[in-house]
Amino acid sequence: MSKRSIIVWGEIPVTDMEKSVAFYNNVFGYEMTIDNSGPNPMAILGGSMDDAGGHLYPGKPAKDGGNTIHLGLTDSLEAGMERCKEAGGEVVSDPIAIPSGRFAYVKDLDGNSIGLFEANA
Numbered sequence: 049m050s051k052r053s054i055i056v057w058g059e060i061p062v063t064d065m066e067k068s069v070a071f072y073n074n075v076f077g078y079e080m081t082i083d084n085s086g087p088n089p090m091a092i093l094g095g096s097m098d099d100a101g102g103h104l105y106p107g108k109p110a111k112d113g114g115n116t117i118h119l120g121l122t123d124s125l126e127a128g129m130e131r132c133k134e135a136g137g138e139v140v141s142d143p144i145a146i147p148s149g150r151f152a153y154v155k156d157l158d159g160n161s162i163g164l165f166e167a168n169a
Contacts, residue, residue, distance in 0.1 A: 050123040059104075059105050062156070063109070069104065080093065082095055083090050090105045113161035125143050125164060128152075128164040129154065132164065137154050151166070
């Protein structure tokens with residue numbers, strides 16, 4: 049078996065690209081822009097898809113939040129949870145500790161399930 053990434057990329061459907069780009073930029077400190085060069089507009093999470101990555105695209109979010117993509121924070125989990133609320137998202141869990149760090153479930157502006165992840169130092 050060859051060594052490869054298990055996750056190649058993730059797509060997050062959003063109903064308003066501009067508002068959603070602003071939300072993810074605010075919560076995660078990204079500097080994403082909307083790229084209209086392909087068949088559909090998209091905004092690459094974090095600005096790069098060097099390894100496993102993902103992007104926002106115009107689409108219809110799942111009614112129940114769909115799959116959960118966990119995205120790393122560059123600061124504390126609590127700070128990310130607060131930015132999520134301030135940007136119009138919803139925090140749906142308390143912090144959850146796992147061996148590699150802590151995370152919390154949140155919903156973005158369209159109700160997509162997102163995990164905010166803080167790695168152990």
